[in-house]
Amino acid sequence: MILFKKMLLLFLICLLFINFSQYSYGEEKKKNVLLVYDHRANFGSIEDIVTSVRELLGHFNVSVTEKNVEDYKEHEIEKYDYVFIIGIEGDFINVLFMEDIKKTKKVICWMGKGVEKFLKENERIHLAYKGEFYNFIKVNYKNNSCYITNNEDIKAYNIVDGKSENIKVYAWVDNGEKSYPYIIQENNFYYISRVEINSELFYIIGDFLYDVFGEENIGKSRVYVRIEDVHPFRDVKKLKAVGEYLYKKNIPFMIALIPAYKDPETGYITLMSDNKEFVETIKYLQELGGSVVLHGFTHQAFGGEVTGEGFEFWDGINDKPLSVDINEWIYTRVGKGIEECVKNDIYPLAFEAPHYAMSQEGYKVLKKYFSTYIGQVQTSDAGFVTVSYPYNLYDTNLFYKLVPENLGYVDPDNPLAIYDIFDNFSKISMVRGYTAGVFFHPYLDINYLKTIVGKFEDKKVEFYDLRKENNWVKWEDIYIRSENGEIIFQADSYGEKDTDKKSYFYIGINILSYFVLIFCLIFLVIFIVSNKKNKDLFR
Numbered sequence: 001m002i003l004f005k006k007m008l009l010l011f012l013i014c015l016l017f018i019n020f021s022q023y024s025y026g027e028e029k030k031k032n033v034l035l036v037y038d039h040r041a042n043f044g045s046i047e048d049i050v051t052s053v054r055e056l057l058g059h060f061n062v063s064v065t066e067k068n069v070e071d072y073k074e075h076e077i078e079k080y081d082y083v084f085i086i087g088i089e090g091d092f093i094n095v096l097f098m099e100d101i102k103k104t105k106k107v108i109c110w111m112g113k114g115v116e117k118f119l120k121e122n123e124r125i126h127l128a129y130k131g132e133f134y135n136f137i138k139v140n141y142k143n144n145s146c147y148i149t150n151n152e153d154i155k156a157y158n159i160v161d162g163k164s165e166n167i168k169v170y171a172w173v174d175n176g177e178k179s180y181p182y183i184i185q186e187n188n189f190y191y192i193s194r195v196e197i198n199s200e201l202f203y204i205i206g207d208f209l210y211d212v213f214g215e216e217n218i219g220k221s222r223v224y225v226r227i228e229d230v231h232p233f234r235d236v237k238k239l240k241a242v243g244e245y246l247y248k249k250n251i252p253f254m255i256a257l258i259p260a261y262k263d264p265e266t267g268y269i270t271l272m273s274d275n276k277e278f279v280e281t282i283k284y285l286q287e288l289g290g291s292v293v294l295h296g297f298t299h300q301a302f303g304g305e306v307t308g309e310g311f312e313f314w315d316g317i318n319d320k321p322l323s324v325d326i327n328e329w330i331y332t333r334v335g336k337g338i339e340e341c342v343k344n345d346i347y348p349l350a351f352e353a354p355h356y357a358m359s360q361e362g363y364k365v366l367k368k369y370f371s372t373y374i375g376q377v378q379t380s381d382a383g384f385v386t387v388s389y390p391y392n393l394y395d396t397n398l399f400y401k402l403v404p405e406n407l408g409y410v411d412p413d414n415p416l417a418i419y420d421i422f423d424n425f426s427k428i429s430m431v432r433g434y435t436a437g438v439f440f441h442p443y444l445d446i447n448y449l450k451t452i453v454g455k456f457e458d459k460k461v462e463f464y465d466l467r468k469e470n471n472w473v474k475w476e477d478i479y480i481r482s483e484n485g486e487i488i489f490q491a492d493s494y495g496e497k498d499t500d501k502k503s504y505f506y507i508g509i510n511i512l513s514y515f516v517l518i519f520c521l522i523f524l525v526i527f528i529v530s531n532k533k534n535k536d537l538f539r
Contacts, residue, residue, distance in 0.1 A: 030061050034067065035054055047379070059391050076100070083104070098118065108189050112194055149200065166186050168185045170183040183205075206391065207431040222435055223435075223436045223462070224463065225438060232278045254293050254374065258307060259337050260340065273343065291482075293351065342478055351366060363377075390434050406424060412444060
């Protein structure tokens with residue numbers, strides 16, 4: 001009996017080992033966040049602030065439920081760990097909600113208007129509402145200060161202040177004469193005086209969230225370079241020059257590939273398959289460390305639009321979502337692009353919508369085919385407007401993974417283009433664990449790129465390699481994935497290819513798992529036979 005228990009224990013240990021070899025760590029339980037709002041956007045604006053903040057929370061291990069305050073039910077707050085409140089007009093007249101947040105000891109983070117009554121009736125909080133103030137020109141955050149962009153007179157900051165040992169101010173806004181709290185905390189209550197989704201204030205909120213969630217597991221800060229709008233009529237010599245320069249600098253890069261070019265006058269489509277030299281160039285760039293990002297199929301959708309300049313997943317003429325079946329549209333355009341790539345041994349790992357323009361439903365449909373999206377995000381269907389995020393987002397309503405672009409690009413008509421890129425970088429650098437992206441058109445003078453890379457090298461940044469991340473692309477029977485710097489392609493119609501050597505670590509783990517399983521089975525058989533013989537001896 002003792003022998004049997006020992007053998008059973010050994011067998012269970014083996015099974016546990018096999019399980020952990022396949023999944024080294026279990027997923028940490030997500031924190032539940034309730035996001036309550038009164039309106040989605042400021043009056044007259046098309047920027048959806050609620051969606052922008054909801055997606056921002058996706059950098060953290062949270063599950064977010066958004067709810068209009070009018071729809072809140074009594075005690076609903078008890079199902080959540082955190083409550084975020086966005087006040088656009090301050091219309092929080094739901095008594096049940098106001099009573100529940102007044103009593104709760106859970107973390108509350110209030111942004112914007114409507115906080116006056118809550119503070120006045122809450123005896124546990126010693127903060128007081130001081131009114132609306134205007135014309136702030138600077139923000140100070142953790143020994144960093146920068147001027148607030150797009151600061152118009154209509155933008156009011158609702159100031160909350162107070163005196164208590166438990167009060168902490170994280171950031172200040174300055175009007176040139178006096179400073180006021182921008183982010184302030186007392187006990188379980190945090191207050192942010194205004195949400196700006198297209199300024200450095202949004203990045204400051206992004207970093208501040210680490211403190212709200214008590215997040216200590218902060219990833220590396222990294223920068224990526226993307227070669228933009230690469231289509232079959234680009235100069236292959238210039239493409240090679242850019243790739244070879246980055247390769248010599250040991251800098252991984254992305255290639256925003258448009259696999260087909262549509263003539264705006266004749267409507268004739270030239271596939272990259274029709275230009276063998278171009279195909280060989282893209283394959284060569286892949287070998288140099290370039291990660292291909294599918295940048296639409298033709299980067300245009302309407303007659304007269306030029307490939308590389310037109311919209312494809314948004315009605316850029318009427319500034320609204322496409323009047324088509326978006327499921328069928330994305331399936332077809334994405335499918336054509338993926339097929340054109342793989343038949344030429346080119347393997348995209350992510351997607352970037354032309355001009356970053358896509359409806360909310362479009363992003364959700366795209367999740368069927370791509371695990372990874374690159375670029376800025378259009379967070380509203382009311383009109384074309386995008387948001388720059390300061391770090392990667394994971395498992396949100398719109399994305400499995402977002403790798404943001406937030407530094408801008410080289411505009412040869414702007415003499416301050418490179419200055420602007422690094423001004424943006426200084427703001428992004430305030431955020432812990434940032435991902436910063438810049439893109440460069442290959443038809444430009446390569447010296448622009450060399451200047452940018454030189455400045456990044458002076459700052460000793462780490463460069464982001466998309467291929468070293470886990471990414472997947474699925475369409476019909478086509479399956480592409482990357483892990484540990486390798487790309488693996490599989491499709492019934494193409495067979496299976498290892499475009500690089502498979503990961504020896506995972507192969508070794510799998511082989512070891514099989515050996516352990518066989519070892520356990522042998523011991524189990526020996527035990528059964530031995531036990532049977534022992535019983536026969538004592539009969």
